[in-house]
Amino acid sequence: MxxxxxxxxxxxxxxxxxxxxxxxxxxxxxxxxxxxxxxxxxxxxxxxxxxxxxxxxxxxxxxxxxxxxxxxxxxxxxxxxxxxxxxxxxxxxxxxxxxxxxxxxxxxxxxxxxxxxxxxxxxxxxxxxGEEADVGGATAVPQQAPAQPEPQAQPEPQAPATVAAAGGHFCVALLNVAEKDRRLLIDELSHLGTVKSESGDESRYEVMLASSLSSDDIEAVMCFIAEPEQLQITSVADEAVVAENAQEPVQAEAPAETESKDAVPEPKPAAATGEKRAAPAKAAKSAGESASIRVPVAKVDQIINLVGELVITQSMLDQVAEEADGKRDGKLTSGLSLLARTARDLQEAVMSVRMVPMDYVFSRFPRLVRDLASKLDKDVELVTEGKSTELDKGLTERIIDPLTHLVRNSLDHGIETPAQREAAGKSRTGNLLLSAQHQGGSILIEVSDDGGGLNRDRILAKAQANGLNVSENMSDEDVWQLIFAPGFSTAAEVSDVSGRGVGMDVVKRNIEAMGGHVEILSRPGQGTTTRIVLPLTLAILDGMSVRVGEETFVLPVSGVIESLQPREDDLYPMAGEDLLLKVREDYLPLVAVHTAMDVRAAVTDPTQAIAVIVQGQGRRYALQVDELVGQQQVVVKNLETNYRKVPGVSAATILGDGSVALILDIADLHRLHQSKKTHGAFHGQPQQGMPQAFNPASATHDAGMQSPVSRTH
Amino acid sequence: MSHVSAPEKNSAAARDREFLVFSLGDEEYAIDILKVQEIRGYDNVTRIANAPDFIKGVANLRGVIVPIVDLRIKFRLSNAVYDEQTVVIVVNIADRVVGIVVDRVSDVMTLNAEQIKPAPEFGVSLPLDYISGLGNLENRMLVLVDIEKLLTSQEMALVAEAGE
Known part of the structure; x- marks a missing residue:
């Protein structure tokens, strides 16, 4: 070591x-x-x-x-x-x-x-x-421990509280420290003072140390190399009392005392013995230490995988038992239902391991707001709500950047200067609210300010200047959405805080990439609220299973708008093979899953099939499938772990019967459909990077693919 | 044996190596047993669209999605049938788990250096890169396949190419 x-x-x-x-x-x-x-x-x-x-x-x-x-x-x-x-x-x-x-x-x-x-x-x-602070750099730990008024763990109750603040003899007991590690710890102790004697065995090894440091200095140093519960540091009057002290209960309480006295602000002589007060403090601290463990995410994911398997096996067993005998055994039935419940609870519990409170995200904003506000000469009070709302760890990390951007925007463009606010009849201090709450299977995160609100006219003017298609009659919501267009910034001048016109589009894109969406509510003079809705986790998806031919695919419910059976009259051919489906006032391109995904034996007549209206990355179209199977939560599995990215597919999942179903990527599927049309073939598009000749029929052109042993040919 | 020239290489090669022997049609192949994770039956494979024909699809291996490659199709052996005997050898290569479909797994063989002959020169057209040698066993001949090299090769299309 x-x-x-x-x-x-x-x-x-x-x-x-x-x-x-x-x-x-x-x-x-x-x-x-x-x-x-x-x-x-x-x-x-x-x-x-x-x-x-x-x-x-x-x-x-x-x-x-x-x-x-x-x-x-x-x-x-x-x-x-x-x-x-x-x-x-x-x-x-x-x-x-x-x-x-x-x-x-x-x-x-x-x-x-x-x-x-x-x-x-x-x-x-x-x-x-009025005094020069000591620069303790030369020694490992500064010899001087200035004005530490805490009581030491003195065996004599009447000892003045501050006397032993620094220096003296200590008995450092190492509990359950393996012999090879013990050497290192003792070496470390010898840097802190003089090791007078040492004795004991693995379960309790005592080192007498003469040191000018205080016991909590020693503890602070040692706790980086040993667990706190492996250490007991007792201050002793002299070496002679060590032997007795070792047997006394005060010894056992000693580490508690060294910890507790930091928590006790004013030294009181009564606290010198301190056992009573020390006990709860110790309990609180050790509870805090054992209450959490650090585990690599991969381990958690592995458990999630295995539990998912367990749930599938359980449902298979259930099915088998049902089919096996009509006169079901009561014990078997109750056992199976108990298993079902436990498996479900277990799955839920394991999924919750991945969840972390939003505090993890919100806690970085007080500093940011404070610094920004003083830079911008604004008075801003930040309030956070729903810190304990839990969200998947993977998502919390990805939400930080978009949120930071929104908070900066609010401070820079939203909240006015104190003078402006006063003129508008508002309090000088602006309010910024960050909140999070659960809403069904989603989390709702809001950034809300009571600033000037968005300026409709300026956004419209800017949109027009940028060549966007706008009109005066657009609803407010539609106007606000304009600020998510790339390169859009209405800030009168570019500050170093925000307003470069990059950002809001990135915010929107990032949030959509997480399977969420963002909307803006704003009232002139009253403020702006940006609302982000995210799924709770990326590991589970609300899926709609659809059948195409004999295959099952899963669509993310978040991208599904509605489904209907197309009527002959609503189908319009375009450019030969393209079909448009008229849904109320809109003409939507109809993409058949069986052509995009090459499924045989699927329903080819659109009027006999189901059209699912989907929306992805701002594009709305109709997907033709044979049948809707049902809606359920599915566990998302990465395809790229062992395979590669599949065009039109975002991930895979495991169905109740243990088979794999592909989760369709709505936006990518549209692209795949387009590129298939352009290339007029299903194989060998450049985007897939696959060599052309995998077909045995083309073997003559294919030098490298024959059996290495040719005698069977 | 020109490729085993240095003495230490010779002694390393002299150590016995274990191979898992399987058959594709009438041919016998062998792969390093250390690459093999497990052997299972062929069932419940989900087809992947727009993939080469020898990639049968993906299967669920205790919660992990694993691609399934049919070596019989890859090596162009006459008939690839799927029945009770069809076996999937799950191999662990380059931090990936891949299943390969074969007709039958026969046994585990220990081969020493003398029994491993260099791969013959097949003329121009065969993928010698993936053959590490031929195993000579009385009246049997085993084709020793470098499964890692084969499965990570570009033509297998199992691994996304850079820049994709």
Whole structure:
């Protein structure tokens, strides 16, 4: 085991700590800061510092150390917080992120940036506190632990709370640490102080350590290389008491204390023994640790696959049992129905593993809004609703960019400056609402502002200038949709925030690619709401099964508008072989699935078939199928994992009988139909990149395809 | 045996290798057993439109969609019939799972270096690239197929070409 093995863990943990720090900083009420939050911020900085020291990330350590000192003053009330101080802290957090990224890529962070931020922090300490903050860079962990008022886990209850803040003897117990790992941990401890003695076995190995650090410094360092529950750090008066202490219950509570005292803002002598208060804090912390595990998505997907199989097998069993005997055995029946229920519940539970709360997305916006608003000189208050609404992990990652774009638009174009708002009789502070809620099998995400709203006339004028087909009588909704046209921007001038005319079309395209759609509601002077509707997951699709010949295909219900049986009178031939279907006032091209997908024995007469009106990527047409089979949720399977992209097909799924059905790609199917017509043949279109001669009939032209052993010919 | 010249190569080749032997019509072929994941019957294959005829379609292998290739059609053997005996060998190649349809799986053979003869020169037209040698076994001759090379080749059209 090498210490570099822990780098990744450290990067991950430090990254999370920084996120947490930012969130607390943003939530912090400057005038009456919540001591819990200040502590949390301090703890984050402190833990990162400890880890950075261990791994020798000097720049990171120096910066966090300076930050930590300031934060320490802040939580002790010696430093009065102001907005600009929070700004500095946020800036420092960004810098720490950069440093972390640099280390992650095995390079050194920018030294100039480091000096600059250190200077800013030192200056701040000098101005606010009147003392030069210590620059602890030389040693692994700074020797000085300034003004840490927390009580140590002292065996003597009457010990003054602050005395043991730094320095002393510690008994570090390593619980259930394998022998090979133990060596490494002890090496690490020896960097922190002097190892006086060590003894014990694998289940409990005690190391006596004389160190000038505080026990939570030691813990912060060690927890990057060992699990917190593997560590017990006790401060002892001298070595002699160790033996007794080991048997006392106070020993067992010791780690709880070291954790809990960070959470206790003011030192109280009574807290020095602290067992009572420590217990719940410990419980809360360990619950938080064991409540989640990191699992690669591939593993989850594998479980989803297997559970899907289980459900299919179960329904097959059900069918077999039904066919097998008419006088069904009561036990078999009840057993099977129990299996059915369990399998279904299991499937639901497994699918929910992929779901993450929208908070994952929303949590990045407070910072963005704050920074943008101050850049644009606007007062904006962001409110988020429905943070706990869950969405598929894959989708949350893809929704971030479109949402960011919409939020930027709202701030830049939507919400007016305070002066304008006042003139319009509104509050100086603009409101931006981000919300998420479930609606049936979809999630509804809204970005809503109370700004000036969209300007109908300007959009129309701009659309006309761009050569789009518009008229004055268009409904508002249709006008708003115009802003999704490529290259469309009504911003009077281009700012560096938004308004380059790229974006809204990309937003729309991205959302449609996720199987969702976007609409805009806007009222002049009252604001704009952009509403995004997305399916909850990409792993499951609302499918409509259709039969063509003897094959079954699945259409995404989201793309299906209606279905009907064409009448002779409504069919109009065009350009020879093309057929148009008149549906009310529209003439829609009729694409036969059996020609596009080469299905034999299908119904060829459109009047005997069913036309399904579909819409994909803005194109509406009719698909000719033999029969509608039914509507059900299907589990989407990638075809490209083991095969390749199939024209006209987006993915595959497994039907109740265990066979595979292809999910048709509505937009692509139309393209396939077009290209087949253009090429006049079904095989060997350039788009498929397939060699021409696979037909045995053409064997004479085909040099490479014969049997390697020719004697059977 | 010009291709085994270096001594260490010789000793490596001298180690016995195991092959799964299957037949296509009257011919016997063998593939490296380490590539084989499992053997199953041929059923429930969903046709894929606009694909070469030897790609029979895709099948569901415990929740994974797997393409099924019929080597008998690929190698132009007279009749490709699908019956109870028709077998699909599921192979694992280049991080992909592919099923190949064969007439029958006969046995697993261990061949040593002496028993593996280089592939003969077939003249101009045969895909020698995919034949790693001929196995000599008393009165039987096995064609040793480099299944990975064969299935990932462009002409199999199983893998999307770059830039598509």
């Amino acid at each position: 090498d210490i570099t093995d822990f780098y990744d863990t450290f990067f991950e943990e430090a990254g999370e700590l920084l996120e947490e720090m930012e969130q607390h900083l943003l939530e912090l009420d400057v005038d009456s800061p919540d001591p819990e939050q200040l502590n949390a911020i301090f703890r984050a900085a402190h833990s990162i510092k400890g880890g950075a020291g261990t791994f020798g990330f000097e720049a990171l350590q120096r910066t966090t150390h300076l930050l930590e000192n300031l934060l320490d003053y802040a939580r002790n009330g010696e430093l009065t917080l102001r907005r600009d101080l929070i700004d500095v802290f946020l800036e420092t957090k960004d810098m720490l992120n950069d440093q972390l990224d640099a280390y992650r890529q095995s390079s050194e962070p920018d030294p100039e940036a480091l000096e600059r931020i250190c200077q800013v922090l030192r200056q701040l300490a000098l101005e606010e506190i």
